[in-house]
Amino acid sequence: MIDKVISTIKRYKMIEANDKIVMGVSGGPDSLCMLDILYNLKDLFNLKLYVVHVNHMIRGEEAKRDAQFVEDMCRKLKLPFFLFEKDVKKIAKEMGYSEEEAGRYVRYQAFEEVLREVKGNKIAVAHNKNDVVETVFLNLIRGSGMAGLIGIKPVNGNIIRPLIEIEREEIENYIKEKDLKPIIDFTNYEDLYKRNKVRLKLIPYINETFEVDIIENIYRMAKIILEENDYLEKECEKIFNEVCYFNQEEIFADIKKLRAQHPAIQRRLVRLMYQKLKGDIYGLEYIHVEDVLSLLDKPTSSKIDLPFEIEALKSYNNLIMRKVKEKEAKTFWAKLNIPGITKICGVGQFKTSVLGIEEIKKLNIGKYTKFFDYDKIQEDVVVRNRQAGDIFSPLNLGGSKKLKEFFIDEKIPREIRDSIPLLAIDNEIVWVVGYRMSDKFKVDENTKNVLVIEYTKG
Numbered sequence: 001m002i003d004k005v006i007s008t009i010k011r012y013k014m015i016e017a018n019d020k021i022v023m024g025v026s027g028g029p030d031s032l033c034m035l036d037i038l039y040n041l042k043d044l045f046n047l048k049l050y051v052v053h054v055n056h057m058i059r060g061e062e063a064k065r066d067a068q069f070v071e072d073m074c075r076k077l078k079l080p081f082f083l084f085e086k087d088v089k090k091i092a093k094e095m096g097y098s099e100e101e102a103g104r105y106v107r108y109q110a111f112e113e114v115l116r117e118v119k120g121n122k123i124a125v126a127h128n129k130n131d132v133v134e135t136v137f138l139n140l141i142r143g144s145g146m147a148g149l150i151g152i153k154p155v156n157g158n159i160i161r162p163l164i165e166i167e168r169e170e171i172e173n174y175i176k177e178k179d180l181k182p183i184i185d186f187t188n189y190e191d192l193y194k195r196n197k198v199r200l201k202l203i204p205y206i207n208e209t210f211e212v213d214i215i216e217n218i219y220r221m222a223k224i225i226l227e228e229n230d231y232l233e234k235e236c237e238k239i240f241n242e243v244c245y246f247n248q249e250e251i252f253a254d255i256k257k258l259r260a261q262h263p264a265i266q267r268r269l270v271r272l273m274y275q276k277l278k279g280d281i282y283g284l285e286y287i288h289v290e291d292v293l294s295l296l297d298k299p300t301s302s303k304i305d306l307p308f309e310i311e312a313l314k315s316y317n318n319l320i321m322r323k324v325k326e327k328e329a330k331t332f333w334a335k336l337n338i339p340g341i342t343k344i345c346g347v348g349q350f351k352t353s354v355l356g357i358e359e360i361k362k363l364n365i366g367k368y369t370k371f372f373d374y375d376k377i378q379e380d381v382v383v384r385n386r387q388a389g390d391i392f393s394p395l396n397l398g399g400s401k402k403l404k405e406f407f408i409d410e411k412i413p414r415e416i417r418d419s420i421p422l423l424a425i426d427n428e429i430v431w432v433v434g435y436r437m438s439d440k441f442k443v444d445e446n447t448k449n450v451l452v453i454e455y456t457k458g
Contacts, residue, residue, distance in 0.1 A: 001174050005037050005162050014160040015041075020048040020120035021160075022111050027053070027066045027073075027183035030126035033171045034163055036178060038124060039077055050080045052114050054107050056088040058099070059185070066183045080118070084110040094427060096391040096402030100193060115158070127152050127161045130168040130199070133218040137198045145267075145286060146229055151222045167215060236268045243269060250322040251276060255296055258319060266293055273321045274310060283307035295319060305408050324414065336381040336423065338451065344383060347421050351454045357443075360450045368456070370431055372441045374449040379425050385418050392429040393439045403429055410435060423453070 009015050023038065025031040038049060053070045055063045067083055074081035084106070092102035111123045132151035139148030154164045163171065175182060190196060206214045243257040251273045258266060270292045275281045284307060291304050295314040303313035305324075312321045334344050342350040354374050365371055390403035401409075407417050412435070423430040431437040433455050443450055 001166065001170055002037055002040060004166065006041070008154070008165045009041075009162055012154040012160075012164075014155055014162060015045050015047070015122070018046050018048075019122050020050070020118060021122040021124050022050045022052055022115045022118065022120050023124045024107060024111055024126070025051050025053055025070050026185070027070045028185055029171055029175050029182040030128055030163065030168075032073075032180050032182040033166075033174050034124060034126040035073070036174075036180060038162065039079070048118075048120075050082065050114060050118050050120060052082045052084065052110050054103075054110050055083065055085045056103050056106070057085055058088055062185075066185075069183050082110070082114045084113075086110075093391060094389040096389070096400065096405070100195070121158060123159045125159060125161055126163050128163045128166050128168055128171060129219050130215055132164065132222055133203070133215050134195055134198045136218050136222055137202060138194060141194070141198075143286065146225060146232075147281075149222060150226045150229055151219075153226065232268065236265060236272060239265060240269055240272050244273060246276075249277070250320055253319040253321075255314070255317050255319055259296060270321075274306065277310055277321060277323060278308055292319070292321070304411075305414055307405065307408065309404075311414070330418075331385055332421075333382060333384040336383055336453075338381065342383060344421075347383070348455055348457045350383060350423075351456070353452045355450050355452055357447055357450055360443075360452065363452065367434060369452070369454045370437050371443050372430065372437070372451040372453065373443050373447045374451040375447070376441050377425070377430075377451065381423055381425055381430060383421055383423055385420065386422060387427075389427045390422070390424070390429055391427055392432065394436045395439045395442060397439070403432075406432070406436075421455070 015021070021038065023031075023035060025035050035051065038047065041047065042049060051070065051074050053067050055067050057063065059066075071081050071083065086106040088099055088102045088106060091097070091106060092099045095102060095105070097105065108123075111125075114120070115123060135151040136149055139151070142148070152161065152164065154161050203214055206212070239261065243261070244251055244253045246252075253269065253273065258269065261269065267289050270289045271281050271284060274284050288306050292306070292312045295302050295304065295312060296319065298314055300314055300316055303311055305311050306321075309324045310321060311324050312319065314320075332344050332347055334342055336342050336350060336352060339353045340351075342352070360371055363369070363371075386403055391400050392403045392406050393400045394406060403422075404417075407414075412420070420435075421433040423433065428440070429438060430441055431453070
């Protein structure tokens with residue numbers, strides 16, 4: 001299998017002589033296999049290797065055991081070891097990410113930190129062929145364009161994936177042959193996360209039902225799309241230089257030249273404008289790209305908000321995309337009196353009462369009167385305007401999101417967002433007043449006590 005990995009390394013020009021590589025090693029089969037193979041290639045390429053392990057602080061003593069296992073192995077191999085402990089659940093809540101997204105975020109932050117410290121030039125992670133296919137399926141389910149059908153790139157900037165052409169079964173066989181004893185994270189075998197459901201249920205079902213090797217078939221497709229996408233990206237970069245130009249923190253696209261492009265190129269140009277401003281396209285979805293292109297047919301000064309404080313607007317003959325500089329907002333904050341009345345100058349008045357479930361049947365719910373399950377509210381509720389890290393679970397919409405994403409989805413003008421009263425428990429939004437309440441505190445069939453909140457402007 002080492003020869004197969006060498007072939008992958010050469011095909012994608014992953015490693016060169018004298019590279020200094022930071023490796024992400026969890027202690028599981030994939031990362032342990034990658035560690036062993038790169039260690040065996042160390043002299044061939046004259047590599048300097050560094051190992052990073054991130055404890056997500058989710059699995060308690062098991063996670064500490066994993067960290068100790070990787071550290072012991074590094075000591076045996078005489079490789080530098082770097083341990084990071086990050087509270088992923090807390091970070092996910094603060095940033096409005098899923099735990100999977102937050103885990104990925106902290107891992108790559110750790111890799112980059114060590115890369116700077118050791119003056120390294122590559123980050124190696126242990127994604128394999130199965131990971132590529134699982135990612136393709138996840139992107140299909142989410143509704144992805146061509147880029148999502150690539151799954152995972154073999155090389156992405158300074159990130160390399162030496163096992164990208166190796167199947168998980170091959171890795172397991174290698175581990176047995178070499179008598180390596182990886183740490184097993186049993187949460188990988190629970191269908192709690194979407195990726196696990198794809199791995200444990202969807203792929204086996206397709207293989208059994210259609211009698212195909214879906215891993216090989218989808219990987220082959222992803223590889224073809226990768227090559228075609230690389231070509232289109234290079235061509236689009238040339239067109240970008242003809243259609244767009246920079247001016248400090250703004251990108252201007254000539255609307256006449258933009259309209260002359262094929263719709264597929266128009267979408268790529270919009271994504272490229274966003275990428276050049278932000279550094280990546282994370283957070284930009286199909287609907288955002290379509291909203292930007294819809295500006296071409298709207299009057300001058302039309303504007304839309306995009307994720308991560310970027311906006312797009314039409315100005316005469318130009319489509320402009322730029323970073324938004326937030327104005328310092330006048331803040332307000334008050335603890336909500338329950339029961340009682342809470343007045344905030346310039347904001348309004350909140351009247352609260354706690355009633356039995358039968359009593360509220362006589363009341364009318366409306367835009368400024370909401371009912372909440374009082375027993376689900378275990379901490380103080382405050383009235384305030386937005387702040388960094390706010391997350392929200394809109395009623396009947398399923399799942400949590402960043403509050404700013406809710407504002408964007410609801411097309412709430414940026415200039416009024418800081419003046420909207422919020423009822424909150426820490427960073428959890430209970431009610432965006434005048435818009436939507438949280439699904440987490442709704443009245444249901446088990447509700448006994450109801451918190452009634454009436455808001456009056458003024």
